[in-house]
Amino acid sequence: MAKTDLLRARDALDVLVRKSDTPESEVSAVVFEILQAAGYAQGQQEARLPETSMRLDATFEARIEDKTERVGVEVRGMRGNVNGQTVYRAQDLVRKDLLDRVLIVSLGGYSQLARERAEEGLLGKVDLLDARDLRVWINKRIAIEDEANLPIPSILKRALRAMALHLATAPAEMDEVEWRMMEQLLGEVFEGLGFDTEVTQSAKDGGYDVRLKDRDAKVYLVEVKHWQTKAGSGVVKRFVEVNAKGGSAAGLILSTGGFADCIFEGLIELQNTAIHLGDRSKVAALCKAFYRAETQLWQSDDDLPALLLGGTTRLTEPPPKLAAPSDLATAI
Incomplete structure (x- = not known):
């Protein structure tokens, strides 16, 4: 991965956060820019899962802890927070082995029930990320990139x-x-x-x-x-x-x-x-x-x-x- 790509992705995220009403398609594009810069997603794939009628923003394969995993991403903008039903639906995809893990990214935050459900079941398989979490994660990746390039x-x-x-x-x-x-x-x-x-x-x-x-x-x-x-x-x-x-x-x-x-x-x-x-x-x-x-x-x-x-x-x-x-x- 290139540090310049991570810095560009962080700047794009900061622009999103400053906007009062961001279309979810724009949020999705920035999230994928972040995932690509970090070396996880090689390109946006078909969002619909062939096995179900359920639609995510995207699915892709990622190398995580020396294993190839199928990851789904659902993105929400600033309009309200994510409820518990959204988390339950994502967990169901993992339980049925349709996906290995799901990322839910919401700039509008999460309800208390959503956070409780994410903590109760399949911990680490369904992750809830807001704008601050994404920025912290990018900064960690930048630090890793700096360290990895040191002699x-x-x-x-x-x-x-x-x-x-x-x-x-x-x-x-x-x-x-x-x-x-x-x-x-x-x-x-x-x-x-x-x-x-x-x-x-x-x-x-x-x-x-x-x-x-x-x-x-x-x-x-x-x-x-x-x-x-x-x-x-x-x-x-x-x-x-x-x-x-x-x-x-x-x-x-x-x-x-x-x-x-x-x-x-x-x-x-x-x-x-x-x-x-x-x-x-x-x-x-x-x-x-x-x-x-x-x-x-x-x-x-x-x-x-x-x-x-x-x-x-x-x-x-x-x-x-x-x-x-x-x-x-x-x-x-």
Whole structure:
């Protein structure tokens, strides 16, 4: 189906609704335009059922849930609402296996008895639709068409951004995110905050997961540890070395499981690159900043380093023979 056909059908429906007295033939034509745009009806067929003298506005074959079904359509304009007898007659066609289902479309609405009868028997086989129902249905088809035409990377990007927005208000659900997906999710967050962002491939990460560049072309490396356990000295030591070799302006380790008390073990000395540590609260804060940016309640901050490193803990050289958490100085 083509999105342009659906949009054209929606516009035609809106024109009908604005009219005070629309001929049923015109309503029928628009209904079929909608059904054709959605890929159900290939063309209007003979309205009269050969097996009976009963006349509908049309019958056609449609592919519904991987089955070919014979569908009848009865259309009413603005003149009064549809009564219970009309619904009973449509249900009788289904009971006798003359049709698989019937659509009754009325711009004038339905009586209470009609709605009750539609709910009581053959639910889902006789559908009552008014103008609002048709418009909602068209909009859903348009949304499906949009999604169906997206390439896989774009679908994944949308999903990651939606997850980041969700974590901004529900950080307790962070553990539901798979570890590799957390790296990609944070990549979307950093990009949304204004960084030039590159998420590395898991087999070729070079000792970091995300490489960022701010507006001044300064490089920042980020290592993400989305573990149930605390990150230890081995993680910190390797990351210090990677930043020293890469010449980054600063490095950030994000560990949702926190950090072990022994993080200084094995460190002979700290290099010139500032290394910062952030736990799950920092991840949540980044998602909240992303949420504000996406909902336009927050203007982009030119000081991206402050946005990245604010609220983290800066790793400082430990005193001799001591590697205690108290020797971590909070970054400003």
